[in-house]
Amino acid sequence: MRPTPAANLVRVAGVTLLILWSLGPIVMGVMTSMSTQPETQQVPARWIPEDPTLDNYRALLGGEKISSDDAAADSSQYGRAIVNTALATVVTTAIVLAISVCAGYGFSRTEFKGSKQLLWIVLATMVIPIFTIVVALYKLMAELQLINTFAGLVLVYASSTAPLAIWLFYNYVRDLPPDPEEAALIDGCTRFGAFRRVVLPQMRSGIAALTAIVMLFVWGQFLIPLLLTSTEETKPVTVIITEFIGKYTTNYPLLTAAGILAVIPPAIIALVLNRHIRGMLSAGG
Amino acid sequence: MSGIQLERVSKEFPNGFVAVDGISLDVADGEFMALVGPSGCGKTTTLRMVAGLEEATAGTIRIGDRDVTDLPPRKRDVAMVFQSYALYAHMSVRGNIGFGLKMAGMPKAEIASRVDEAASILGMTELLDRKPRELSGGQRQRVAMGRAIVRRPAAFLMDEPLSNLDAKLRVEMRGEITALQRRIETPTLYVTHDQTEAMTMGDRVAILRDGVIEQLGTPGELYESPANMFVASxxxxxxxxxxxxxxxxxxxxxxxxxxxxxxxxxxxxxxxxxxxxxxxxxxxxxxxxxxxxxxxxxxxxxxxxxxxxxxxxxxxxxxxxxxxxxxxxxxxxxxxxxxxxxxxxxxxxxxxxxxxxxxxxxxxxxxxxxxxxxxxxxxxxxxxxxxxxxxxxxx
Known part of the structure; x- marks a missing residue:
């Protein structure tokens, strides 16, 4: 049935509203990032800068030192924070993929004594909110001397992301036809050989989706690194940005430029792998 | 002795369901044996046990001269054609057909020669560089057959390979498969739910119900002298x-x-x-x-x-x-x-x-x-x- 003109109008209006709602803050952020500090403090507010400038971006990417007088961090620390975030994201994603692809495949294709219970235990950890375990987590990491270490951060990221990833892969593999894998077993492969040569290539789309999901999740982590990192060598971009806020003054153009730059990598990931993410999230349905 | 022999083979699943109950079957060398029966009769489970994809809970399975009951699929020297064709989507037709040979460690030149030969037999030489998604149902079926024959196995196992084809192509492929099997004379166990397919293709036909063979004989024997009302109907x-x-x-x-x-x-x-x-x-x-x-x-x-x-x-x-x-x-x-x-x-x-x-x-x-x-x-x-x-x- 073709929608009526009125229904079309409502739909277009709804979608427009949704786009404005989603993109509005980003547009405002871009405008602010290209403004000067005095412009951001004008009353009434000035939305479009009179003389747009990219100085803040240059400072952030070029290592120049700009900051609020009373802020804990300055723009020169931004590059290192981006590298820290990217490194933690890539390493965590690699670890989570390795674990979840194998575990998801194992849980969905093989049955061993206690396998269902084990899966439930893994999945149950997903429902525990991170703020309920922060104190215990901090104590444990301190005990293991993993505070302010890259390894500690990755360990916590991986353990908090892996259950969701395992569950997604479990559903994804259940939807894959087992026949090619069985054909490979008959064609001379061991089970691992069939997994490596036939199942893994079949999973390409799922791996791409999971890569995106885990990367987006890790890139945006704030509470865990806030708790576990306090040195420039380990702080990620999410923590550094908050430190651009001074006690009494804040350089808003610098702050928003830092935010906009930080959004670009996950936005690219989401755009490129969008199709795979949708497929992954609807698997098992 | 060659061929496929099943001696009192059973399959009981962990939930207690007996899918196959003491089946004995002897497929002679070069023979085309069709296993036919309604859904859930145990025919596919029987085939999968012969392939090694399911473990037999009792009985002995022999292929050629070897007891393969406890061997993994790769050591049974069988080739199987699946209902879904089970092609490797990321490989070309050439890669699909040659995969088993590659796994067997055969030199590249010989693999290429065997793949070309199989493709020539099946009339798909021009398709060798295509991916499975670029093929029609009939062509995919041929690739699956090619993958099976290229290995020259001790036995062919086929699990309803024609059921995804349209009626006309199914009749055509029926003839092609039987002609191919007669040519290479490899013992074949063919599972189908379609009695016409079983009767037209099988040298002998085994009719299964509830995991038991109701009657085993040539198509003529089954038609003329059904052992019971189930077979008759x-x-x-x-x-x-x-x-x-x-x-x-x-x-x-x-x-x-x-x-x-x-x-x-x-x-x-x-x-x-x-x-x-x-x-x-x-x-x-x-x-x-x-x-x-x-x-x-x-x-x-x-x-x-x-x-x-x-x-x-x-x-x-x-x-x-x-x-x-x-x-x-x-x-x-x-x-x-x-x-x-x-x-x-x-x-x-x-x-x-x-x-x-x-x-x-x-x-x-x-x-x-x-x-x-x-x-x-x-x-x-x-x-x-x-x-x-x-x-x-x-x-």
Whole structure:
């Protein structure tokens, strides 16, 4: 049935509203990032800068030192924070993929004594909110001397992301036809050989989706690194940005430029792998 | 000794369900054996046990001279064609066909030569560089066949390989597969739910039900001498009509009464069925194949019965006429079967069979009209008789 003109109008209006709602803050952020500090403090507010400038971006990417007088961090620390975030994201994603692809495949294709219970235990950890375990987590990491270490951060990221990833892969593999894998077993492969040569290539789309999901999740982590990192060598971009806020003054153009730059990598990931993410999230349905 | 041998092979799943119950089967070298039966009868499980994809819980499986019961699939030297073709989507046709050879560590040059040879046999040389997604259903089926034959295995296993094809292509591929199998003379176990496929392709056919072989024989044997009512109703299209009747002795001759109708069994036929006289005065189940009805115009023919045509289907060369004149007798047969607690699901099958409309296959020139009467005679030499208590054929 073709929608009526009125229904079309409502739909277009709804979608427009949704786009404005989603993109509005980003547009405002871009405008602010290209403004000067005095412009951001004008009353009434000035939305479009009179003389747009990219100085803040240059400072952030070029290592120049700009900051609020009373802020804990300055723009020169931004590059290192981006590298820290990217490194933690890539390493965590690699670890989570390795674990979840194998575990998801194992849980969905093989049955061993206690396998269902084990899966439930893994999945149950997903429902525990991170703020309920922060104190215990901090104590444990301190005990293991993993505070302010890259390894500690990755360990916590991986353990908090892996259950969701395992569950997604479990559903994804259940939807894959087992026949090619069985054909490979008959064609001379061991089970691992069939997994490596036939199942893994079949999973390409799922791996791409999971890569995106885990990367987006890790890139945006704030509470865990806030708790576990306090040195420039380990702080990620999410923590550094908050430190651009001074006690009494804040350089808003610098702050928003830092935010906009930080959004670009996950936005690219989401755009490129969008199709795979949708497929992954609807698997098992 | 070569071929495939199954000795009292069983499969019981962890939940206690017995899918295959002590099957013994011997597929000779070069033989094409079809396993046929309704859904859930255990045919695919049997095939998967031979392939090593399912573990047999009892019995012995031999392929060639080797006991392979406990060997993994890769060590059984079998090739399998799956219902879904199970092609490797990320590989080209060449990669798919040569995969098994690569796994066997064969030199590249020999793999290429064998793949080319298989592609040439199957007429798909020009498709070798394509990916499976770029092929039609029939072409994919050929690739799956190519992957199987290129390895020159000790046995072929095929799991409903034609069921995803359209009717025309299925008939075409049926011929191609049998011709190919005859050419390479590799013992083949072929699973299908389609009795036409089994009958037209198999040198011998094993009919399974509830994990047990009901009958094993050549297509002709199964059609002419079904061991029981299940086989009788399963083989043939349309299925055999099964009606409740009564065996009587009239003037020393065996006569079968079906409602008002009487069929006098020729002495030679009665003599060939030594058990038949023992059924005198007892209920029997009468099987009549649709083609064994004869349309008779003569109203004085005492051996003929009048039926009211409820539906007719012309297929051009033949005419199928449906009628329910024997409904009363059929209901009785269903009731008799209902009392047979010891024959398991045969009861359900029998009831389902007996409650369907009867059908006769007549000459295309017959003039019949829906709602009108038609006079039919049953060929007395072609009547099948079954014991309603055991459902077995009366020999």
């Amino acid at each position: 399963f083989i043939g299209s349309p299925a055999m009509n099964l009606i409740n009747g009564r065996c009587e002795m009239v003037d020393g001759r065996v006569t079968i009464a079906i409602g008002e109708a009487r069929i006098t069994i020729p002495d030679a036929v009665a003599a060939a069925h030594s058990e038949l006289r023992g059924f005198a005065g007892r209920e029997v189940c009468v099987g009549i194949r649709p083609e064994d009805f004869i349309d008779v115009a003569d109203p004085a023919d005492d051996d003929a019965v009048d039926v009211v045509v409820t539906r007719s289907e012309s297929l051009g060369a033949e005419l199928f006429v449906y009628f329910e004149e024997f409904a009363h007798a059929r209901a009785q047969a269903a009731g008799a079967a209902g009392g047979l607690g010891n024959v398991g699901s045969a009861v359900d099958d029998l009831e389902a069979t007996c409650r369907s409309t009867m059908v006769a296959r007549l000459d295309r020139d017959c003039e019949v009209a829906v709602g009108e009467r038609c006079r039919l005679r049953i060929d007395p030499t072609r009547v099948y008789l079954f014991d309603p208590e055991t459902t077995g054929a009366i020999r």
